[in-house]
Amino acid sequence: MERINYTVLTEFILTGVPHPPRLRTFLFVFFLLIYILTQLGNALILITVCADTQLHARPMYIFLGALSVIDMGISTIIVPRLMMNFTPGIKPIPFGGCVAQLYFYHFLGSSQCFLYTTMAYDRYLAICQPLRYPVLMSAKLSILLVAGAWVAGSIHGAIQAILTFRLPYCGPNQVDYFFCDIPAVLKLACADTTVNELVTFVDIGVVVASCFSLILLSYIYIIRAILRIRTADGRRRAFSTCGAHVTIVTVYYVPCAFIYLRPDSHSILDGAAALFPTAITPFLNPLIYTLRNQEVKLALRRMVGSQSTKSEV
Template identity: 85%
Template structure:
């Protein structure tokens, strides 16, 4: 790559999200609480799945534990840097740090996308083919599928990071966003970005569209199977095992489609939408799965009772 007569950037400044200055302290505390609760909530889910023998051998909850790890990772990559934009002074992010942030965000984000698809397939087998489920979805197979999701996500993240940072960056170093993401960083490139924008649109579009189509197909089959259940209690239990997954998939996919699959704009709505997959969804996932999944709630109760017995404290009536 020829450098020409310009100085390549060695750091970037993230401008953050637009906000009234009088809300600086409130927003810092708000996102600090979001971050802490996200880590604690996902850690609680992870420990519950790991500690409960009725959960940690079942593929659906293996997937849920991995989802908690991903949520903790995405939150740690994005939210602390976002909080720094609410403090006084300019705190640049090094060029290498920007590369790492973009890579790990797309690595974990695409892995999450694949994982949601695996969770939908698992629910399809459990509800539509219950007699064959223990044979078709074994613990070994679930770990192999998770490993495949990690590898595919790593490849996707590496592709996006290499394509984005192969370009020269010079002139302004202000990224008009709250983290180093592809559309915002590409605006600073001192070269033609047409190929990058096309590859990004196609690559992310294929991943999102294919995963969403497989999830949709799975749930069409699931809903048809549930409607054939004769008892209302049976239908309710079947829906309860899928309701949490449907909710988190909706919260995840709608903002992602808005951010990456729309024509190039610099609308503040893009930044607001990006808060969902980066900060809000990782915070909401533990709440959704504990409030809407009966088995997780029962496992949490068993975990609390077990800890109370081991500490010699009688459970409250």
């Protein structure tokens, strides 16, 4: 039996996002600003939720704080590496770094998916069963749900990383993408990837489809409950509590479905779509939740006011 000798790869080269060379500096500065504002915005929400006594014990804001941590993590593992592609020279990523990036992206991304579903359930209880809400959704239960989302996300990320990197990689080492993700990395495997592609499609498809279906079901009941509210002001306030969540879910799920539920696609649009869950959505989350949420804005004013009072004293 003939033995095949593989040269094991020790690094990958990420090609990045296709762009005209003259825009290299502009794109570097643009994503640098996106990254800085993402970290500052999410850190501000996290500090506000933790510091304000009226927010940190309420389930909705516990979920919002956890979402900020996830957004900061996703942005950190993707955007700085993306920015390096807009600087001169080839900057390879070590094999272990590629494994870590793929794992943490799918760990945090799936945790975010589960968290969005939990947030939809929280809104369902708050609007459809307001009298029983304090009993059904306590601060302790919300913390357990967040922990469950993180555990499930870590298992999902580990499965995807193990399945992807159990295959031999012997060259070429150029990943036609701006980060180490499953479809792009599998193209470089020196083995049949049919099983991997099928498992990825089924696994991610089940997670995305089940979470999205539960969110959709929650909002069907929410809309029915809102339409039964007699006053226009009551309906407006009920819709406003869900508007931010619906917006973010749409921005998150549509690109993910476009990327992962078309396993045979090699469209250049995949890279553009992937910028939404990796760079744009983490940047938009704090803006949407602070601009549309009166309680967060009031908490920010209270925090700023207390700091001003302390400085005067």
